[in-house]
Amino acid sequence: MTFQPQPLIRFAITAVVVVLALILGHLLWRHYMYSPWTRDGRVRAEVIRIAPDVAGLVTRVAVVDNQEVKKGDVLFVIDLDRYHIALAQAEANLNAAKASARAAGANIDAVLASAAARKAEYDMRQGQAQRRQELADVVPKEERVDARSAADTALAIWQQAQASGHQASASREQAEAAVVQAQVAVDRARLDLQRTEVRAPVDGYVTNLDVRVGDYAATGSPRLALIDRHSYYIYGYFEETKLPHLRVGDPVDIRLMSGGTHLKGHITGVARGITDRDNPTGKDLLADVNPTFNWVRLAQRVPVRIAIDEASVPKDVVLAAGMTASIDVQERRARDRQAN
Template identity: 30%
Template sequence: MSAALPASVTEAIPDRRHARRKPLLLALAGAVGVIALASGAWWSLYGARFVSTDNAYTAVEIAQVTPAVAGTVREVRVIDTQAVKAGDVLAVIDDTDARLALAEAEAELARAIRQVRGYVANDDGLGAQVRAREAETQAALARVTAAEADFERARVDLARREALADSGAVSGDDLTRAQNAFAGARANLLAARSAVDSARANHHSAKGVRQANAVLIDGTTPGDHPEVALARARRDRARIDLERTVIRAPVGGVVARRQVQVGQRVDAGAPLLAVVPLDEIHVDANFKEVQLDKVRVGQPVEVKADRYGSDASYHGFVEGFSGGTGAAFAVIPAQNATGNWIKVVQRLPVRIRLDPQELADRPLNVGLSMSVRIDTAAAGSAP
């Protein structure tokens, strides 16, 4: 059995342990202080300049493809997930009706041109008629002058014979012939004057007809006449309708939500499919309203996609702010005027434009989850 240690030795052991522990605690406290100071300095000098959120998703302005003309679908040349370029043929509508409409419109245009040319030619003919009626009026006036001379001669001759009739110097037959000649001259004068009135009326009518025809062609040519312009516009519309039977991609992208089938009867404006332009994808980051005090348009942004993990980063800039919060544009907006109101921090969508080259290297799809961090210390314009 071992001998017991002296009391002085046993009392010295805890003192030595306490002496060794005190420097360790001081060192630990110093390390914690240094870390706290470093963290505070890092946050004040660097960390506080960033705002971030993982409530962000990719989005894009999807191009809805609809036909401009009605008809029966003859061909569908794409399927969902197929990549297309702007101008590629997506579907073809049967063009039989459109071709017939174009042929009819071209015939109407040709007829309108011929009709206007007829107006021009008719103007020349009507001008000749006006000149002829004017000549007839002048001839009628000349006949009136001759009839007036005959009438005056017959009147004087009758007056002489009537003066000599009482003395017997003129026979009764001569007097009768003079009276008949006077009556005939008077009738001829009346007829000549009536002919002048008729000629003048015909002349006036011919001028009116020409003026009415001139209104149809005044200030125009057969090429720019309103009737021709109208027929040409109808022809051009029919030609465009024929071209629209071939439905092309408005933008490049990936086909999605294809609803059209061969043989389907479609109306103008009916949705057929959508084209998603993946090279124009942006990010809608839903920041809390309390985070946006220092956020400005143009500030640089770092974005990470859950699809590629944290090692892959995208870079871009703040492109703009939504006009309202998500709650403001909800189908059923919140009724904050009720008595059961509870304040909820709202989120405002911020649009982030991504670097096109990075987007081409790592393509994204619509609706993917993203993490966004904005450098608010960088320069930018006011939102």
């Protein structure tokens, strides 16, 4: 009986193929279940809601929807004439308050001068009364009484002048306080006038422009959104099984669905909580536990914030908040951690 090697070869080939298939299947399983990557990425950006700080009719709109603007560019203007008038009125009130303060200052000078004269008059009458009292033997009693009465009258007049001086000082302080208040009103009117020109606080893109010439703009009511062009980032929603492989600072490869553009970035933070949809809080602030339990559990997705390296963004690439992307966390940091 001769030996036939073909069956053994076929068996060996089949065994090798099966082993390779098992190894490949295991690797693919680990890749899809545990490797730090996801296709569930979203481009996000900081959105500034532009609202006027003053109210009035819109007299000029300086931008169009989706326009790129620089920090400090005028977006729209509100009723300049009305706020020019308000500033002029406030300045007039300030001038009037300053005039009143000067008048109060002049009045107190006059009152103080009168009080000094009354003091001198009192000193003279008091001296005369004392001298007549000392010469009681030769000065008649009637003259001594008259001198004392004149001194008392001079004292009363002097005290009245002092009280007038205190009242004048209070009036001057009140006038000076009115000047401060009027100056504050002028500063407020000048600030309101500056705020009639609504300017871009950052470099960015105008979107959802909802203002037209002739509209009435109310204070604090947003009229457009401004997307900060330097604030784009990625939120990657990673399955919880992949979180152990993620660390803040890990480099990330980003591939946009729009054209397959590759960008670079790094992890800046991992969310510390998501909503538990199965166990909401009841009306009595007690846990509303779901009485049923699904034995097949899907891994929850946790948001991971990723900063985009601006240097890696091509000039002709348009980034828009809401775009989707695939995210692959590089393993270099993992190898570095193992080495350390």
